[in-house]
Amino acid sequence: MTYVLVVVALVVVALVALVVVRSRTRRPVLAPPVAPLPEVLVEEVAARPSLDEPDALRTRLASSRGVLDRLRNLSGEGALSREQRDVVEEVLLRSDLGVSTTRAVLEQLDQGVHLGVAGEVRRVLLEFLDRDRGVRLVADPGRIPVWLFVGVNGVGKTTTIGKLAQHHVDEGRHVVLAAGDTFRAAAADQLALWAERASADIVRATEGADPGSVIHDALGRAGARHADIVLADTAGRRANNTNLLDELRKVRRVADRDPGQVVETLLVLDATTGQNALSQAREFLAAAEVTGIVLTKLDGTARGGIVVAIERELGIPVKFVGVGERVEDLRVFVPEDFVDSLLAP
Amino acid sequence: MFDALSDRLERLSASLRSRGRLSPGDIDAALEEVRTALLEADVELTVVRAFLDAVRTRLVGASLATSLTPGQQVIKAVHEQLIEVLGATPLKVTYASRPPTVVLLAGLQGAGKTTAAAALAQWFKAQGRQPYLVAADLQRPAAVEQLRVLGDSIGVDVYSEPSDPVSVAREGVERARRLGRDVVIVDTAGRLAVDAPLMAEVRAISDATSPHYTFLVIDAVTGQDAVHTARAFHDSLSLSGLIVTKLDYDARGGAVLSARGVVGRPVVFASTGEKVGDFELFHPDRIASRILGMGDALSLIERAEATMDADVVANSASRLMSGQFTLEDFLAQLNQVRKMGSFGGLMKLMPGVTKEMRNAASNVDDRELNKIEAIIQSMTPRERRDPAVLDGSRRTRIAAGSGTSVNAVNQLLKQFGEMKKMMRQMAGGGMPNLPGKLGRAAQMAARADRSREVPAGFEALGAGLRAGSPAPSPSGKNKKKKGGRVTPPKQR
């Protein structure tokens, strides 16, 4: 509690100061803008350079001479040239790896390049992604395994549950879905349609009901029908709100109470998300003990490189990837394939 | 990770020559820091480069206000440039002379189109219009149902049919016309820019409805891909502007600049929450500060004004200044501030706060605050006004009453004493003994208060405090939601 008061005091002081100042200061007269600006800053979005060896590239990108020129040196051994560094940096930044992870890769490369630049970058990235990615399907004896899905709004939680429900049903499991998103309009209807498609059971409540009680009921249903697994949806929530995270904490506790046992808490992340995904992962990890990540929307042009930063900094493994909206568009995460797609031109 | 840019430049400033013209080397070093800040804010790399070039031109040519340190000069240039880019060619929402005005929303999956559609309808309603919603997202399960529920809650009719999106859109606009509604908002299914059939479909919807406005709904947390999305949608739909969603996330929102930078269309609306009411006209100055990690004092103040009780604040502000701050005032203040949201979140909006402060604030959890409240509430009014009367037995009673320990009570009292001392210093006009930059911010605030001639808050800008001087809004638009002036809509 020591620092709490100081923080409170500062917040109060600063706020009061801001409010007081604002109420007393009039809007200043402003100097005219310095120079008129073009409407479009960027006419041509620069093409992503490639890390591939020039020879392989030549056949595929015969027309783009500029890129080829830049790449001529990229098969070198030993130390990285300034130009090579720039290309590597650009490729990684454009994949949303973020500044610090990109720097970490470059630092590793500075120790010497033995496999060609592209090969070396692959090696370093795979090293960051070296983790156990198994999923738990069984709980302790007598308990029902629960997979809990968490994440911010619109990332694909419900869709992922739909896909996984089908997958489990196909493997002969009896699945109960818990429509724990009682907040968003028609969220339960959305899940119900997936349940119907997959012939899974679903437990739902009216909008605004307590999400914990939905999950509790789902566990009851699962117990009565000897279901093999419960997949629990939750409402999308932003990761920087303590109340929402507390609510999630509570939901998780309910799901983890006998007869339930949370064996996987999957954080769903959208591949188009940039650096904010790292804060999302950090907050959800703290609130819900996330055990794995589902990276969705990899069927677009976004590369989802931020998960490398997340694995490196927080150690949460990616377990599945979403590659479309259909029920079959879910894959197990394979680091090698992912890294290849990160580095592909 | 997200060090405020002002912090970084501050550190850099030490190595720069203290005043006067920046050398090319100084500029390079400073722009390198700016580059990192922009990249951490998810601004796309090509846009970053173009942007930095423009800033460099400014810096090289600029005649210098001598009162600014080099770091401040750079921030000022960057900030101005950001506001200019983001605020250029603002769009006034106007209405078709032959109603209905048709608004088409498009974007990626999960960007928040459906919520934005309802929010926009609500916004038009507030402008005195009669909006009509058309649910042409027949792709995502229950999307139509979602819009129906939202429409119900704001009292706006929703049209849909389980046929195909193009006929739903066409028929929806037709119905709106027959019903005499003057604005139609068409929600479409989320789609990837690389999905050719779906892009052709939204194109067909556009052709069938001839929208006056086509908005791309884009998520504030989008990374480097934002430019590809914006470009692709612009190419096939010819966007009139952007709606940025999820600005309440703790994101820097660089995607806004990326998208703006490649399509040259303004951001018109921003949504800052899941509720339909969390939707407003976009303020370029705010996102500019956020992108640079300088806090967002304006949003903070607005939130304060919306949630705090003005009388309570004014009351305790004056007591605070006069040094008569009691535990009772403190409790009142605490209640007010808690209404505004989490401390961590508030600290993030607060300009001029160091990383340590931010971390400390985000570690303050509700339970601790509850404890403090419980302790103060267990005191008698007299004890609250004058903690000196609190002897051992009273403290024991309070500890028992609040379910805490005597130790906790002691700690609170000690801290409160220190806090009071700090405030008294501040009120006395002396150096407020606040840690680091916040102290300076407070000082700055006090100074700005005393002398009006602090120029446009630029000095404060360096320390991140921009509270007293809302940045220029190039459109000359009022800060408050007004919108809706009538000028001829886009040519069809």
Ligand SMILES: Nc1nc2c(ncn2[C@@H]2O[C@H](COP(=O)(O)OP(=O)(O)OP(=O)(O)O)[C@@H](O)[C@H]2O)c(=O)[nH]1
């Ligand atoms: N292209 C593509 N779209 C996806 C993928 N996964 C989900 N989506 C789409 O993304 C949108 C949002 O998905 P939802 O499953 O509703 O997301 P959610 O996280 O449950 O959203 P909320 O419950 O509103 O927080 C839907 O339109 C999905 O069809 C994917 O892997 N690829």
Ligand SMILES: [Mg+2]
């Ligand atoms: Mg959902």
